[in-house]
Amino acid sequence: MPDEMTTDPTPGAPPAAPSAAETPVHPQNSELVSFAIGVAGWLLPGLGHALIKMWGRAVACFLVVGALVFLGVGMRGNVFSSEGSDAFGMLGYAADLGTGSFYFAARALETDGSDVAHAEGDYGTRFLAAAGVLNLLAALHAYEAARGRKA
């Protein structure tokens, strides 16, 4: 592919400056700081992006994950607990935990329990699980962006 072809540098010449495509958009943080940013993004949706000043993404993550959790609870979806006896329950618990602090908000809000006998409740369960997985994806994105890998 022509775009990736490079010519050998002249012997003795100083190394060329990195091209714009190689330059990270955000300054690289240490591994520990990047990890902390990822964890913060998991604990509170959008916080990871807010810490690296990606405001649009921070607001979008917070609102979308919050809306999915709110709708999931409102549709009386199943908020899984750690007491699940089968693999599906444990998988659901892992997905729900992905929402971080919103998991506890969901448990507090769903006072009447779940109702998966109806279609709304089944959809609500999917909304809650999708919120968790989406937040994990966003936290991973914030971690990678903090490392300067992508923006």
Add this chain to the structure above:
Amino acid sequence: MISPAEFKLTHFQSMVLFALLISIAFGFLSRRRTSERVKYIIWSLFLFLLIGVGIGWAMYPFSR
């Protein structure tokens, strides 16, 4: 204790809402410029709905 409103949505309304929210999140996470985000969100939403309705129709003969 706060109790949220209970939502009664049809299958189609639930699918559209889900597709819209996920498309918005994907658009913001994967694109940087506003115009690119809008294009991505519209395209993603369209594909979500097209594939969702398509799978629904594909399963229809086996529903009875």
